Amino acid sequence: MTASGSTDAAVRIRGLRKTYGGLAAVDGIDLDIAHGETFALLGPNGAGKSTTIEILEGYRLRTSGEVSVLGVDPAHAGLDWKSRLGIVLQSATESGVYTVREQLAHFARFYPSPRNVDEVIAAVGLEAKAGTRVGKLSGGQRRRVDVALGIIGRPELLFLDEPTTGFDPEARREFWKLIRGLKAEGTTIVLTTHYLDEAAQLGDRAGVILGGRLVDVGKVGELGGADARVPIVRWRDRSGVTREERTEAPAELVASVARELGGEPEGLEVIRPSLEDIYLQLVRAAGAEAHDAEEVLA
Numbered sequence: 001m002t003a004s005g006s007t008d009a010a011v012r013i014r015g016l017r018k019t020y021g022g023l024a025a026v027d028g029i030d031l032d033i034a035h036g037e038t039f040a041l042l043g044p045n046g047a048g049k050s051t052t053i054e055i056l057e058g059y060r061l062r063t064s065g066e067v068s069v070l071g072v073d074p075a076h077a078g079l080d081w082k083s084r085l086g087i088v089l090q091s092a093t094e095s096g097v098y099t100v101r102e103q104l105a106h107f108a109r110f111y112p113s114p115r116n117v118d119e120v121i122a123a124v125g126l127e128a129k130a131g132t133r134v135g136k137l138s139g140g141q142r143r144r145v146d147v148a149l150g151i152i153g154r155p156e157l158l159f160l161d162e163p164t165t166g167f168d169p170e171a172r173r174e175f176w177k178l179i180r181g182l183k184a185e186g187t188t189i190v191l192t193t194h195y196l197d198e199a200a201q202l203g204d205r206a207g208v209i210l211g212g213r214l215v216d217v218g219k220v221g222e223l224g225g226a227d228a229r230v231p232i233v234r235w236r237d238r239s240g241v242t243r244e245e246r247t248e249a250p251a252e253l254v255a256s257v258a259r260e261l262g263g264e265p266e267g268l269e270v271i272r273p274s275l276e277d278i279y280l281q282l283v284r285a286a287g288a289e290a291h292d293a294e295e296v297l298a
């Protein structure tokens with residue numbers, strides 16, 4: 001605890017469990033997220049990401065474990081605490097009768113120190129739609145309104161649950177710019193996404209959740225361990241057969257292949273596993289382990 005009584009981490013989770021009947025949706029998670037950090041929570045459908053996030057937001061009660069968000073237990077938190085959070089839920093805004101500007105101005109009143117409505121509209125790229133009713137926007141535009149509502153209150157901690165679903169590629173890049181700006185201002189961000197490039201672009205650290213357990217946590221550039229990141233060199237040999245080798249020294253291998261072939265190797269590629277490749281390796285490995293454990297028990 002610091003002198004102010006808040007814990008050092010923006011989010012502190014110990015032994016978190018949430019069960020629905022016999023199902024453990026969250027099954028013993030320990031995690032700290034530092035102030036100012038952008039943390040990406042990754043995992044397949046049904047892994048337990050939203051349940052975890054909704055417990056942190058105070059929308060769901062946990063079965064057991066300890067949780068502290070901005071120094072407060074979300075299960076017993078009040079409006080003051082809530083006004084320090086920004087929340088972009090998975091489901092899109094339904095309220096269609098107000099214009100974009102009206103809706104943001106309405107929500108801005110709930111916060112002690114809101115951002116300027118027009119600046120937020122510009123930040124999410126909706127200037128041309130500021131006077132349009134939300135119900136008349138496209139799905140991707142509505143999602144931008146959700147993001148705008150999430151940041152209007154100048155949150156210390158911003159939760160983004162699959163924020164860019166439905167965004168076109170350009171809008172996604174604009175959104176990344178916006179998030180980097182918030183990050184530069186010191187906002188702590190907890191993000192869930194199925195877009196691994198998004199997690200790689202925005203996250204300082206990421207965690208992979210599978211079957212309610214955190215199976216790996218680390219810096220985005222280190223997830224999965226060094227082994228998972230060894231580059232692959234691929235080329236076609238003289239008979240046209242594709243060859244592939246994993247090596248820590250791809251330049252040396254490429255040089256020796258070129259020497260051996262007496263020129264430029266055909267179909268030459270040096271592939272560095274992306275976060276998506278590493279994530280898929282983790283998910284497959286965990287699936288295989290679970291399968292082996294079932295066989296042992298059978």
Ligand SMILES: Nc1ncnc2c1ncn2[C@@H]1O[C@H](COP(=O)(O)OP(=O)(O)OP(=O)(O)O)[C@@H](O)[C@H]1O
Pocket residue numbers: 020023025043044045046047048049050051052
């Ligand atoms: N209200 C509920 N009642 C019963 N089971 C639930 C409830 N909410 C979630 N679950 C179950 O808990 C598990 C975790 O769900 P959760 O929504 O947290 O997953 P997720 O990782 O966010 O998935 P997605 O990527 O699809 O959003 C799933 O098996 C889901 O069916």
